[in-house]
Amino acid sequence: MGAGExxxxxxxxxxxxxxxxxxTVSVTGWGRTAPTTARLVHPCTYEEAxxxxxxxxxxGGIPRGLGRAYGDAAQNAGGAVLDMTGLDRIHAIDVxxxxxxxxxxxxxxxxxxxxxxxxxxxxxxxxxRYVTVGGAIGADIHGKNHHVSGSFARHVLSFELLTADxxxxxxxxxxxLFDATAGGMxxxxxxxxxxxxxxxxxxxxxxxxxxxxxxxxxxMARLTATDHRYRYxxxxxxxxxxxxxxGRSVLTRGDHAPLDALxxxxxxxxxxxxxxxxxxxxxxxxxxxxxxxxxxxxNELWYRKAPRAxxxxxxxxxTFFHPLDGVPHWNRVYGRGGFVQYQFVVGYGQEEAxxxxxxxxxxxxxxxxxxxxxxFGEGDPGWxxxxxxxWTLALDIPANLPGLGTFLDELDEEVAAADGRVxxxxxxxxxxxxxxEMYPRLGExxxxxxxxxxxxxFTSDLSRRLGL
Amino acid sequence: xxxxxxxxxxLLILGGTSEIALATARRxxxxxxxxxxxxxxxxxxxxxxxxxxxxxxxxxxxVAFDALDSESHETVLGKVFAEGDVDMVLLAFGVxxxxxxxxxxxxxxxxxxxxxxxxxVSAGLVCARAxxxxxxxxxxxxxxxxxxxxxxxxxxxxxxxxxLDAFAQGLGDALHGTGVHVMVVRPGFVRTRMxxxxxxxxxxxxxxxxxxxxETGLRRRSETVxxxxxxxxxxxxxxxxxxAVFRRLPI
Numbered sequence: 001m002g003a004g005e006x007x008x009x010x011x012x013x014x015x016x017x018x019x020x021x022x023x024t025v026s027v028t029g030w031g032r033t034a035p036t037t038a039r040l041v042h043p044c045t046y047e048e049a050x051x052x053x054x055x056x057x058x059x060g061g062i063p064r065g066l067g068r069a070y071g072d073a074a075q076n077a078g079g080a081v082l083d084m085t086g087l088d089r090i091h092a093i094d095v096x097x098x099x100x101x102x103x104x105x106x107x108x109x110x111x112x113x114x115x116x117x118x119x120x121x122x123x124x125x126x127x128x129r130y131v132t133v134g135g136a137i138g139a140d141i142h143g144k145n146h147h148v149s150g151s152f153a154r155h156v157l158s159f160e161l162l163t164a165d166x167x168x169x170x171x172x173x174x175x176x177l178f179d180a181t182a183g184g185m186x187x188x189x190x191x192x193x194x195x196x197x198x199x200x201x202x203x204x205x206x207x208x209x210x211x212x213x214x215x216x217x218x219x220m221a222r223l224t225a226t227d228h229r230y231r232y233x234x235x236x237x238x239x240x241x242x243x244x245x246x247g248r249s250v251l252t253r254g255d256h257a258p259l260d261a262l263x264x265x266x267x268x269x270x271x272x273x274x275x276x277x278x279x280x281x282x283x284x285x286x287x288x289x290x291x292x293x294x295x296x297x298x299n300e301l302w303y304r305k306a307p308r309a310x311x312x313x314x315x316x317x318x319t320f321f322h323p324l325d326g327v328p329h330w331n332r333v334y335g336r337g338g339f340v341q342y343q344f345v346v347g348y349g350q351e352e353a354x355x356x357x358x359x360x361x362x363x364x365x366x367x368x369x370x371x372x373x374x375x376f377g378e379g380d381p382g383w384x385x386x387x388x389x390x391w392t393l394a395l396d397i398p399a400n401l402p403g404l405g406t407f408l409d410e411l412d413e414e415v416a417a418a419d420g421r422v423x424x425x426x427x428x429x430x431x432x433x434x435x436x437e438m439y440p441r442l443g444e445x446x447x448x449x450x451x452x453x454x455x456x457x458f459t460s461d462l463s464r465r466l467g468l
Numbered sequence: 469x470x471x472x473x474x475x476x477x478x479l480l481i482l483g484g485t486s487e488i489a490l491a492t493a494r495r496x497x498x499x500x501x502x503x504x505x506x507x508x509x510x511x512x513x514x515x516x517x518x519x520x521x522x523x524x525x526x527x528x529x530x531v532a533f534d535a536l537d538s539e540s541h542e543t544v545l546g547k548v549f550a551e552g553d554v555d556m557v558l559l560a561f562g563v564x565x566x567x568x569x570x571x572x573x574x575x576x577x578x579x580x581x582x583x584x585x586x587x588x589v590s591a592g593l594v595c596a597r598a599x600x601x602x603x604x605x606x607x608x609x610x611x612x613x614x615x616x617x618x619x620x621x622x623x624x625x626x627x628x629x630x631x632l633d634a635f636a637q638g639l640g641d642a643l644h645g646t647g648v649h650v651m652v653v654r655p656g657f658v659r660t661r662m663x664x665x666x667x668x669x670x671x672x673x674x675x676x677x678x679x680x681x682x683e684t685g686l687r688r689r690s691e692t693v694x695x696x697x698x699x700x701x702x703x704x705x706x707x708x709x710x711x712a713v714f715r716r717l718p719i
Contacts, residue, residue, distance in 0.1 A: 026647055033472035036604035037647030059603070072469065077553075077647055078603030337688060340472050400688060405473040405499060428472035431500070461604070464553065465469035465477065 027075040030068050030331050032338030033399050033428050036077035036461055040064075044086040046168070046192050053190065053457065054166040056080050060459035063190045065132030066107060069139060070341040071428030072461035073185050079459060082190060084134055090114055091193065098198040099157065104134025104191040109275075109325075112317070116273040120198040121256070121317075123155035127372075129275075129322050134191040139425035140183035140385040144232035144321070147377035149199075151387050153182035154380050159194035164453035168192065180448045182382030185424055187449060187458045187468055201256040203270040206232070206320040208254035211309045216247025216358055220351060220391075223251070223375050231255040232320070235373045238299040239361045239395060240292070246362050249373065250306040257314055266314075275318035280328040287335030290398055295367035302369070324370075334398050340428055342408055343394035345376060345387065346420035353418035354391050357411055361395070364407060371395035383441040384468075386423040394426070405429060424462065432466045442468075469555060469604065474649075474686030475500040476555030476606065480548055482533060482591055483561025484508035487660040488610060490517055491675035492558060492682050497526045499683070505548050507533035508561070535561045535587030536579070541594045549598040556606045556686075557595045559588055559636075562629075564662050570624045577624045584628035589635055596639055599648040606649045608682060609636040613656045613694075616703045619719055640691055651685050653678065654703075655695040669719070671696055 022042070028035045041061070043049040053061065059079030066085060067074060075081060087105035094100070095118055100111065108122050109129035115121065124136070124143045131141065136152040137159060149155070158172045161181060169189075171177045181188045209230070213219035219235055227233050230253035237249040259270055324330050331339070346353050361368070372394050379388040397404060412434055415422060421438035422430055436442045446468070449458075462468065470476050477500055481489045484506030493504055504526045508514045518528040533544050548554065565580035592607065599605035614622055615629030633652060640650030655678050657669035678695045685693040694700040706714065 026645055031472065034470050034474070034604075035647060036469075037645070038603060071472065076603075077469070078601055338472070399472050402684070405471070405475060405687075432477075461469050465471065 022080075027064075027081055028338070029071045029073065029075065029428065031070040031340055031399065031428055032331060032334070032336075033340065034072055034461070036072070036075050038076045038079055038081040040081050040083055042083045042086050046087070046162070049082060049087065049190055049192065050162055050166050050168065052080065052082060053162055053164070056457055060457050062458060062460040063104075063134060063138070063186045065105065065135035066130045068128055068131050068135065070426040071424075072465065073139070073425055074135075075461045076459055077461055077464075084132060084190070087192065093118065093120075095120075098200060099195055100198060101193060101195045102133060103193055104132060104137075104159075106133050107131065108133070108136065112273055115198060116201070116204050116317075117271050119200060119202070119271060121201045123197060123199050124149060124152040125321050127322060128325050129318075130325060133194050133196065134186075137182055137191055137194060138184060138186045140380065140382045140387075141425070142376070142387045144234045144374065146387055147227055147233065147375050148231050150377060151182075151380045151382070151385060153178075153382055153385065155197045156182070157195040157197060160192040161188065162190040162192055164189065164455065164457035176448060177452075179381045179383050180445055182380065183385035183424075184382070184445065185384065185462060185468065186460065187463055188452060189458060201271075202259045203257045203262055203266075204273050204317055205257040205262060205266065205270075206254050206315045206317060207257040207261055208252055208313045208315045208320055209311045210307055210313065211251050212303070212306055213247075213249045213251060215245055216249075216355060219247055219249045219251070219373065223373075227253070227375050229253075233374065236302070237358075237371045237373045237393070238303055239358065239366060239368050239371045240296045240299050241303075242362055247358050248303060250303060252320070254315070254320065261312070261314065273317065275316070275322070276326065278327050281330055281332040283329075283332065285332055285335050287337050287398070287400060289333055289335065290367055290369065292365050292367045295369045298369050334396075335400075337398060337400035339396050340399050340404065340408070341394060341396050341426040342411070343392060343423040343426045344411070344415045344420050345390050345392040345423075346415060346418040347388060347390035350390065350418040350420065353414055353420070354393065357393070357414055360411065366395070366397050366401065366404075366407075368395040368397050383445045384424060384439055386421065386425070388421070390420065394423075424466075427462070430466060435466050435468075469553070470606070470686070471500060474606065474689060475683070476686075477501060478503035478505075478553060478555045480505040480507065480545075480554045480557045480595070482507045482557065482559050482595075483535070484530060484533075485511070485513045485517055486560035486562075486610070487662075488655070488658060488675045488678045489558050489560035490521070492679040493521055493526075494524065495676075495679040495683055496556075497521060497524045502526055503552070504528045505531055505554070507531045507544070507548070509534055535583045535591065538587060538590035541590045545591065545594045545598065549602075553602050554598070554605060556608060557599065558682075559592060559595070559607065559609045561587065562610065564622075565625050567622050567624055580624050581628045581631075584625070585631040585635070588632050592635065592639060596643060596648065596650075600643065600646050603647045605647075606651060606686060607636075607639070607643075608651045608653060608685075609633075611636060611652050611654045613654050613699055613703055616654065617707050617714070620715065621719070637691075649689055651682075651690055651693060653682060653685065653693045653695065654699065656699050658695075671699055671702065
């Protein structure tokens with residue numbers, strides 16, 4: 001499948017240069033911190049993308065999808081940013097075998113719209129559907145099924161990569177370029193198309209078990225004991241709770257509902273995908289809406305409203321996986337100052353470090369209402385891929401919180417000392433010296449980059465900040 | 469690059485012996501800053517300042533820079549920017565002058581104006597262009613409350629800072645949306661070498677307090693920072709005081 005497209009890609013010539021729309025704009029990540037200015041280029045064809053890459057000047061460029069990376073991964077001060085969302089065609093779907101060949105700019109939302117009626121689902125989805133396939137590979141994203149299914153790149157069979165020389169290569173699994181690109185934050189080249197293996201589903205509903213955990217130890221015990229029974233598992237954790245209830249949580253775990261679990265009415269359209277949406281968050285909101293009081297109140301209510309134990313509740317895909325997608329631009333609730341998302345993983349056996357970190361966050365009263373804890377399964381071979389077997393905690397914090405920078409630096413030290421790491425797709429503030437400790441294969445990544453891209457054509461604010 | 473909290477990794481200080489600037493550098497080095505350029509007239513004090521910052525683990529280089537020699541700014545500063553991105557420029561040079569003497573020696577008064585204002589205009593514009601080219605960075609300008617409303621006791625210095633302040637505000641608006649952030653810092657009376665021997669004014673502050681305010685301003689991406697913050701209100705009142713009253717105030 002798709003052989004025709006690949007032939008065409010490989011015979012690109014310079015003759016097909018066209019004038020592309022480009023505008024100079026201020027760009028930030030989803031956290032809306034550290035804005036920088038770049039030329040935003042909107043290619044609609046592979047030829048235009050290749051022409052853009054060949055024409056980049058000394059400050060280089062970086063591909064960008066839907067801008068859901070929280071930090072500075074998809075911005076490039078003074079250079080170019082390649083808006084990939086114009087390359088959004090789905091080329092071929094193998095309905096029997098369960099694979100899809102699509103452009104890198106296709107969003108997981110679009111894939112769900114197209115694939116669910118056919119009985120297929122994306123292999124991995126993060127907390128938002130609004131990420132592109134290219135971004136999913138570049139950040140090697142994970143979802144609630146990581147303990148079973150691994151990260152996104154595990155399900156990618158091959159992709160087409162536009163490299164710094166302007167050429168296009170087909171990259172298959174098991175090659176160094178594949179492993180450098182999976183989690184490589186767009187720095188090895190521009191993914192143009194990808195072939196992805198899909199997950200079969202009988203219905204578009206989820207069967208969800210909910211339970212509460214009274215504290216962190218209870219939570220970890222429950223996750224350890226029964227996670228293997230569920231394909232999807234995550235725990236929302238109240239990081240403002242103190243004392244004996246520190247780490248109290250609500251676990252939501254489940255799987256795709258089988259057809260016979262649906263009520264008769266729903267069985268008529270078992271694969272319908274109707275996410276539904278609220279109005280957007282307003283463009284200007286004051287800062288400090290999410291302070292300790294409001295978040296504390298929210299967390300209290302959220303915990304109390306969750307059932308102590310409930311099994312087999314049917315939920316929509318959007319409710320289970322992507323509750324925040326219901327409010328477009330929800331990131332605006334943090335106001336002009338934006339927010340920082342901190343996500344780290346520490347391996348199994350490092351539970352003490354996790355406990356210390358949760359305690360520090362709780363003692364410091366960081367107002368975080370979007371904190372989740374999850375157990376990861378086996379890691380994948382991506383050199384800069386984030387997941388590894390262990391515990392991962394993700395939390396959002398308003399960037400304006402005084403002293404937050406120093407506090408997160410201290411958490412980094414704990415994480416690094418426990419042989420853990422932080423997630424680059426969410427990072428906007430890591431101390432560069434810690435990167436090599438956290439990602440032992442950083443050296444290989446850097447030398448592959450030097451070889452493949454000696455002039456540094458692919459550059460982002462993230463790569464400048466951390467010396468990637 | 470600056471991080472999510474606006475802390476720069478590389479810093480260029482114009483006026484490399486300024487106590488406020490060095491206090492700021494020390495504070496930023498503790499957080500993230502690794503590369504520091506100290507631009508100033510070559511002197512043992514400049515080298516000493518560099519040595520002190522090196523002791524904190526930063527890579528510090530000095531560069532010969534004279535605020536009065538506007539023609540050289542393009543070349544001197546161009547070389548610094550050619551070495552790599554500068555995430556933050558701290559425009560910190562300035563002289564207080566001696567009001568009583570300067571009133572009788574127009575040439576020394578002009579020196580104050582040239583250092584504080586025209587020197588800053590040329591250096592500021594050179595840096596602004598370079599920052600705009602790199603698409604990011606903060607230009608932090610040390611102004612003064614003295615520039616908010618000229619006082620009888622130091623209007624030569626005050627008028628030069630008033631010019632600088634207005635220039636920096638306008639530059640900030642010109643650069644809005646270019647990725648370059650211009651922040652005007654208006655400290656009150658700061659206890660430094662420059663003010664040694666002067667009678668201390670109310671709401672006096674320290675270089676360290678100014679440094680803290682700069683760090684906070686960077687995090688908030690502020691456009692104007694008063695140190696201490698109470699001066700914002702005090703000066704709002706003084707700005708509207710009638711001339712006849714203002715003239716008689718013991719300030």
